[in-house]
Amino acid sequence: MIRGMFGRDSITYQLRGGMKEAMDTHRAIAQRVAEARQASTSDFPGQLQAAGAQLDEDTLTQDMAALADTQLRFEAASRLLQKSYNDLRTAIRGRG
Amino acid sequence: MAVARISIPAPYFARPVRSLLGPLGVSARGMSIQQTFMETISRNIANAATTRGANGAPYQRQIAVIETDPVTGAPVTRIVTDTKQGELTYNPGHPDADESGYVLMPNVDVSTETVDLMIARRLHEANATVFEAAKSMLRRSLEI
DSSP: OOOHHSSTTTTTHHHHHHHHHHHHHHHHHHHHHHOOOOOOSSSHHHHHHHHHHHHHHHHHHHHHHHHHHHHHHHHHHHHHHHHHHHHHHHHHOOOO | OEEEEEOOOOOOOOOOHHHHHHHHHHHHHHHHHHHHHHHHHHHHTTTTTTOOOOTTSOOOEEEEEEEETTTOOOOEEEEEOOOOOOOOOEOSSSSTTTSSSEEOOSOOOOOHHHHOOOOOOHHHHHHHHHHHHHHHHHHHHHHH
């Protein structure tokens, strides 16, 4: 019975997995944004690098969009997990 | 080429907390890096008209570059001096003018610095947004 509540097939286990996955995704995005490089625009090689940095700019925009998505997924998973725990608590106490 | 190394150490957290606060540390390090960029740029702009520095020569532009430390793997900010010569401006009344009346100006282009500043600010904002997101996720997980 306990396994049914907290085991691998339980909804709480899957939601926890979802939250962990969102955390890992967030960490990877944070790493990429922190290491985004700035090209110097002082000379011709610098300007070439800056033109190439346009791609980095696109990646940054994609990363920020992925961040918003990850944040929403985390929020949803945590709310559902909170509700599941509340339901379990109610079932254990036998009252609302 | 004069080089000064500024090492930004990776933050250390006790193990249970490290996994939760990891993204916060990463974003904080990213913000520190952009801070170094902004300091370098503001130093260049402040000295855009300095025709005589401590060594008697015009100010030379400094550029911050990010490298990965081969030992620790942490990003390291390196300050490199741009040795390109500045423009010669005709100003016979200037105290630093040569016998022909030309003054050697610093190799700082304010518009270039402003563009670099905008990029640094944008990256700083991106890191701050990621930091805020990590903070709100942590707060949410504490409410379960």
